[in-house]
Amino acid sequence: TARPIVFSGMQPSSGSLHLGNYLGALVNWVALQDEVDPIYCVVDLHAITVAQDPAELRTQTRFTAAQYLAAGIDPERSTLFVQSHVPAHAELAWVLSTITGFGEASRMTQFKDKSARHGAEATTVGLFTYPVLMAADILLYDTNLVPVGDDQRQHLELTRDLAGRFNSRFGETFRVPEAYIPEEAARIYDLQDPTSKMSKSAASDSGLVRLLDDPAVTAKKFKSAVTDAEREIRYDPATKPGISNLLDIYSTVTGTPIADLEQSYAGRGYGDLKKDLAEVVVERLSPIRARTLELMEDPAELDRLLAHGADKAAERAERKLADVYDRVGF
Ligand code: ADP
Ligand code: NA
Numbered sequence: 001t002a003r004p005i006v007f008s009g010m011q012p013s014s015g016s017l018h019l020g021n022y023l024g025a026l027v028n029w030v031a032l033q034d035e036v037d038p039i040y041c042v043v044d045l046h047a048i049t050v051a052q053d054p055a056e057l058r059t060q061t062r063f064t065a066a067q068y069l070a071a072g073i074d075p076e077r078s079t080l081f082v083q084s085h086v087p088a089h090a091e092l093a094w095v096l097s098t099i100t101g102f103g104e105a106s107r108m109t110q111f112k113d114k115s116a117r118h119g120a121e122a123t124t125v126g127l128f129t130y131p132v133l134m135a136a137d138i139l140l141y142d143t144n145l146v147p148v149g150d151d152q153r154q155h156l157e158l159t160r161d162l163a164g165r166f167n168s169r170f171g172e173t174f175r176v177p178e179a180y181i182p183e184e185a186a187r188i189y190d191l192q193d194p195t196s197k198m199s200k201s202a203a204s205d206s207g208l209v210r211l212l213d214d215p216a217v218t219a220k221k222f223k224s225a226v227t228d229a230e231r232e233i234r235y236d237p238a239t240k241p242g243i244s245n246l247l248d249i250y251s252t253v254t255g256t257p258i259a260d261l262e263q264s265y266a267g268r269g270y271g272d273l274k275k276d277l278a279e280v281v282v283e284r285l286s287p288i289r290a291r292t293l294e295l296m297e298d299p300a301e302l303d304r305l306l307a308h309g310a311d312k313a314a315e316r317a318e319r320k321l322a323d324v325y326d327r328v329g330f
Helices: 019-032 054-070 088-097 102-106 109-118 125-139 150-170 215-223 241-254 258-264 270-297 299-328
Strands: 005-010 037-042 079-082 145-147 178-180
Touching: 005 125, 019 037, 019 241, 019 270, 037 054, 054 079, 054 270, 054 299, 079 299, 088 125, 088 299, 102 125, 102 150, 109 125, 109 150, 125 150, 145 150, 150 299, 215 270, 241 258, 241 270, 270 299
Parallel strands: 005 037, 005 145, 037 079, 145 178
Antiparallel strands: none
């Protein structure tokens, strides 16, 4: 039987991905390649719904794709591509916009939040129709499953409604996708503030381990990680969030059960744990960092990989769009 089709869009991101993104999400995306038919789309069309700097957007789009490839997204087992390289996304979005109610779109809470944040002048029609483009992204590929956080749940509901509406008006065309709730994934906390999730929007950079940090910087960040006044290396997130976070990272990176780590560090100091952990993390991230830099310095190779992804995506997307055009009377 065919593998389930999973569509996941990622925003072109300015900075390097961090250890939370990597251990909490990317590692799972890489593993999923053996079980599903994954479509990973760098959503640059979505990125311009708020004002962008063109040169920056171009770099960010490539940088994001490069990090996914470097982390193990395989251009053969996955379809990794840039949204604007496949015109069918914008074309289907137009058709879907003509079956989307204005009132229905107006109820999207993310639009209300974003437009309130950006102000009336900076609120564009593109920002308003963003969820319709997202529906097109998903429906073009007969997607079975869409990983969605809480902020995208309403948009997936709209996608399902639009698919059903189109199907009942024009005949069975789209698969109605389901939300995908990943198995429990690692949750990584800020090294300086171990009760807050590691996040690119952290106040300070020193608790954030980036894939692209220099190894010396990574070692320094672990060395100065916040712990507690005890001396015991014991897993207890409630009373020892710092040490527990370090043990979690260690266990996730190496596959060693936490109990085994507690045992092997019995009677040893926090400094030992931090030093060893920095080493295993650097060892894990170094090839990813090297490959990302290599791809960023070799535009021809990155272009080739992205063109290959766009070809694979376009073949599927164009077939669906042709069916849609036929059904609406083009
Ligand atoms: P950020 O929180 O830094 O803004 P995003 O919201 O862009 O990160 O998240 C991208 C992906 O990385 C999501 O799948 C999210 O669940 C995952 N992720 C982000 N931060 C962490 C974290 N600290 N621990 C585990 N997973 C995380
Ligand atoms: Na976030």
